[in-house]
Amino acid sequence: MQFDSLTFVLFLAATCGLFYACRSVKSQKVVLLVASYLFYAAWNPYFTFLIVFSTLVDWFVADKIIHAQKASVKRNWLLVSLTSNLGLLGYFKYGGFLLDNFVTSMALMGIDYIPPDINIILPIGISFYTFQTLSYTIDAYRGERKQSASLLDFSMYVSFFPQLVAGPIVRAHDFLPQCSEKKVFNIDNLGWGSFLIVNGLFTKVVLSDTFLAPFVDEVYEGYRQAGTVQAWTAIFAFSGQIFFDFSGYSLCALGTAKLVGYTLPWNFHSPYSALGFSDFWRRWHISLSSWLRDYLYISLGGNRKGAFRTYVNLMITMFLGGLWHGASWQFVIWGVCHGTYLIVEHGLKKVVRIPKAWINQARLLLALITFFIVSLTWLPFRARSMDQVNTLLSTLFNFKHPTLIIYQEAEKILYIVILILMMFCFQWYCHQRTYRETITRLHWSVKSIALAFMLTCIILVSKSDERAFIYFQF
Numbered sequence: 001m002q003f004d005s006l007t008f009v010l011f012l013a014a015t016c017g018l019f020y021a022c023r024s025v026k027s028q029k030v031v032l033l034v035a036s037y038l039f040y041a042a043w044n045p046y047f048t049f050l051i052v053f054s055t056l057v058d059w060f061v062a063d064k065i066i067h068a069q070k071a072s073v074k075r076n077w078l079l080v081s082l083t084s085n086l087g088l089l090g091y092f093k094y095g096g097f098l099l100d101n102f103v104t105s106m107a108l109m110g111i112d113y114i115p116p117d118i119n120i121i122l123p124i125g126i127s128f129y130t131f132q133t134l135s136y137t138i139d140a141y142r143g144e145r146k147q148s149a150s151l152l153d154f155s156m157y158v159s160f161f162p163q164l165v166a167g168p169i170v171r172a173h174d175f176l177p178q179c180s181e182k183k184v185f186n187i188d189n190l191g192w193g194s195f196l197i198v199n200g201l202f203t204k205v206v207l208s209d210t211f212l213a214p215f216v217d218e219v220y221e222g223y224r225q226a227g228t229v230q231a232w233t234a235i236f237a238f239s240g241q242i243f244f245d246f247s248g249y250s251l252c253a254l255g256t257a258k259l260v261g262y263t264l265p266w267n268f269h270s271p272y273s274a275l276g277f278s279d280f281w282r283r284w285h286i287s288l289s290s291w292l293r294d295y296l297y298i299s300l301g302g303n304r305k306g307a308f309r310t311y312v313n314l315m316i317t318m319f320l321g322g323l324w325h326g327a328s329w330q331f332v333i334w335g336v337c338h339g340t341y342l343i344v345e346h347g348l349k350k351v352v353r354i355p356k357a358w359i360n361q362a363r364l365l366l367a368l369i370t371f372f373i374v375s376l377t378w379l380p381f382r383a384r385s386m387d388q389v390n391t392l393l394s395t396l397f398n399f400k401h402p403t404l405i406i407y408q409e410a411e412k413i414l415y416i417v418i419l420i421l422m423m424f425c426f427q428w429y430c431h432q433r434t435y436r437e438t439i440t441r442l443h444w445s446v447k448s449i450a451l452a453f454m455l456t457c458i459i460l461v462s463k464s465d466e467r468a469f470i471y472f473q474f
Helices: 006-021 025-041 045-067 071-108 126-141 151-159 172-180 187-221 228-259 277-281 286-300 307-325 329-348 356-382 386-396 407-429 435-441 444-461
Strands: none
Touching: 006 025, 006 228, 025 045, 025 151, 025 172, 045 071, 045 126, 045 151, 071 126, 126 151, 126 172, 126 286, 151 172, 187 228, 187 386, 187 407, 187 444, 228 356, 228 386, 228 407, 277 329, 277 356, 286 307, 307 329, 329 356, 329 386, 356 386, 356 407
């Protein structure tokens, strides 16, 4: 059940109707919990039991940690949570990957090993809700939670359907306090939530799926025949595609949650206007990058143990961040590249000083360089094989044999270039402004015209092929 489907519209309308018809806060939470399980069961009903299992284990473990007196007991219970959660994640997400690499290793040693066909199906959203439940038990272990949440509240926190399958990754201290009071229908929540949903669907269905995705697919599928111009266009087109797709989902998630009176954390803040790679990760997939910082990087020692250890911690964090996205060496390469960028940036900050007279020009130049490198680094992320990576890299920097561009393709490339430039300029304008501040500044007539335009575009392209949100696969 996708946000851009009629089924979801009917599901959301029915859920909101039942939700606001409830007379108590407990009955409202029961409605949301049942709706969340139904939402997930629409993908695969059997995997709903995994969410229930993770919920019960971490709720029970966290309660034991909170009430334990000895540090050793707390540590043992934490190990139970880590083992159960990471064990499930490791089996479903990385089981096939590890087996394939084991077979390859055996072959290199001259051993012909044929494994059984395990055919593991990846449960949708497992990476997201696993990180949520883990953060709850880790917070309890660190002493940041002094009291256990009720099982009903915790169950809803884990399975809340607006962000269940692709984030944002919510922290317990942000979500659980919102469960304490009955939600009353609010016209402002309806207006703002609806605007977010329409905007999210527009960026996903129109900008990502209709304008950018077909060209990206065409180049990556025919990568051996692609010329230099097509390859570079596809590189920047995918930068736009993945941003519009993922930020579109996040906008829909925030808007859907707002319709039932809940506030989710913002997941993007003009990431392609970032001034360097540290700034990029403060703006891109904020809920994941902040999770990795708080629960992995800081746990490893952060920057408290000298420069070398800081660099090692950065690389480990980004390596695992890349692996989180999928069981593939392409994702590992993508994560290692970003780890390398962060290390180089960290070192350059100690020696490079920009004169104040050049600061404005330097900021724009740094943003352009960051955007260029980030876009280029999406190549292994998007590629389906190392052959694609190597071939397209060679094409990008080989100007001797550019493929002839026919008129129709030149027109398509021109539209893509204009869209990417508009995206960068808009994000640069919003560099120091939040999304809500930007929208609030607009006159009501401008917002009405924009809303009508987006709705019209969504309706016009709604009969085209549906594409799942990219981050559903993670």
